[in-house]
Amino acid sequence: MPPRRQRPREAPALVAFGRQMRRLREAKDVKQETIAHLTKVSGPQVSRIENGKKRATRSFVVAVDEHLDAGGSLISLWEDLNKDGHPVPIWFDWPQVEADAAMLICWQHSVIPGLAQTPAYALALLRGNQEAADARIGRQAILTEGKDSSPPTVVLLLNEHVLHNPVGTPETMREQLEHLLEMSLLPNVTIQVVLSSGEHEGVLGAFVVATMEDRSEVAYIETAIRGITTDNPSDLSSLARTLVELRSQALTHAMSRELIRKVIKERWT
Template sequence: MASPRRRAVTSPALAAFGRQFRRYRERAGLSQARVAQRTGKTASFVSQVESGKKRCKREFVEIMDPELKAGGVLLTLHDDLTNDGRLGFPTWFDWPEVEAEAEVLTWWEHTVIPGLLQKESYARAFLGSDEAIAARMARQEILTREVPAATTLIAFLSESALTNLIGSRETMREQLEHLIAMSELPNVTIQVVVNDDGVPAGTGGAFILATMKDRSEVAYLETTVRGITTDDDDDLIGLARTLRTLTSKALPASMSRELIRKVIETKWT
């Protein structure tokens, strides 16, 4: 029986704010005890704010922003955190940190190859700078690292992602060969979703579902405007429904590799 779905025990958005607060505190050379003294709190409270376990009031940030020489940045982040609407995840939320801490990532892409599986030549078609490309390549290290243990990736790809021309034919051939190589890693599963009954699946858009070590889940949804991060119960239930459909229409890993090889030979060679 599958583990029950859980919201994050520690809010990822609060944890992201806490990391920013800690960076400014450490840069200013202040201890948690000094922050506690200055704000009339305890060092334990400051620690919990920095770890995302407690939400601090704006008055707390109003005191510390100038003392940490944050130039209003922490106040802006705090306001974004509390005013960004129902989802509760501000636009500055750092998804890559959640991605790196996740135990399992389940990824659906209907148009392109997932970023964690992209070759550099393929990524250049989307990213406009060497810095952005280097950052994407660095993110991929979570799949091959030894400490902590490598992240498990389950990637569902539409057939269209294999046949859409990105860059050049050579770029596509190298990218699909890379997919085959990555699919042979013990922690990476790649399955191609086929539309063999005239009913396409996953038409709502690409998404990533991160399962954390405490079994809580956080999702990243791609839209034409911006990415949305959510741990809302209704959103997670909807994604679970989509994943069930994708799983029912996906080829097994071995058959998916064969299909990828066939696409290389018939379209990109």
């Protein structure tokens, strides 16, 4: 694995932007030709932008964001990736942010969040990479220790699908869901299951919002290329709206525990 001492090259950042643009475009069932006509650039140029081979101009991004009803999210991503004229994202040390946070609200739509994974589940998810699995499990110390011995308040919002999505063996899944039940007994941890539905913005990706002691916020947003860590106000506002929508569709803590027990019995026993 190459060292991570240098800023990422241009290509990864451009690819991250292009991948998100394509995802938004396809979600709206819009053709590349339509984007080309709208922005007055050639079809091959649109393709190059989506493949991370060409940097988009801001005027192009504004037009595409408006046409795709992206709510400014594409513009915010472009701005993050083009600070000082260079396509380099804002980088935070997320593990440190996570460790220093007073509150963590996590949304996951496909797998159990890292802070709640068992060693076996993490190892299966990471395809046998023991070092990576150990590092992930090690981060969970904040749930009971926290900064200055004061653990953060943690809210885990899980798509109902996560409980049924097989990772590893049935025994791994049963152990994992039983671990969720144990975690839910911690006074600083709330677990809520969001009933499966494709009618909310949470389907676009998983994320974590960290609230710090000074009430400032930092978010970690997962993408197909890498995670993006940001404190951009527009990004945070968008995530706040998504969280309101998700929690409106979530079961209570007690009801979520009952559903987890039911899934263990009916699906993983």
